[in-house]
Amino acid sequence: MATLRATTVSQGRVAVSSRRVSVVVRADGQINPSIRKSEEKVADFVKASELPKPKAVFCRCWRAEKFPYCDGAHLKHNKETGDNVGPLVIDTAAAAPASQ
Ligand code: FES
Numbered sequence: 001m002a003t004l005r006a007t008t009v010s011q012g013r014v015a016v017s018s019r020r021v022s023v024v025v026r027a028d029g030q031i032n033p034s035i036r037k038s039e040e041k042v043a044d045f046v047k048a049s050e051l052p053k054p055k056a057v058f059c060r061c062w063r064a065e066k067f068p069y070c071d072g073a074h075l076k077h078n079k080e081t082g083d084n085v086g087p088l089v090i091d092t093a094a095a096a097p098a099s100q
Helices: 073-081
Strands: 012-016 021-025 055-058 088-091
Touching: none
Parallel strands: none
Antiparallel strands: 012 021, 055 088
């Protein structure tokens, strides 16, 4: 177990015990700063057969210029905010498990 010191969480709560630090961050407002804001809900559908090979990398930080695909924008966001977000990586080269 890592020992952490929590000092500030701007939009969340920090709970500290003597040995363990648990940080819960809750967004007070919108998490999507700019992507397709005119849409009621941003949802994307990708056919499994059309996923990029060997990996499909999807954005979860809502800052990618190529949304829904990750373009590395999370690195800048994490550096600026201290956040730790990263993409969803789907290994499309991995063999599917055998059906039972
Ligand atoms: S750019 Fe958003 S997770 Fe990478």
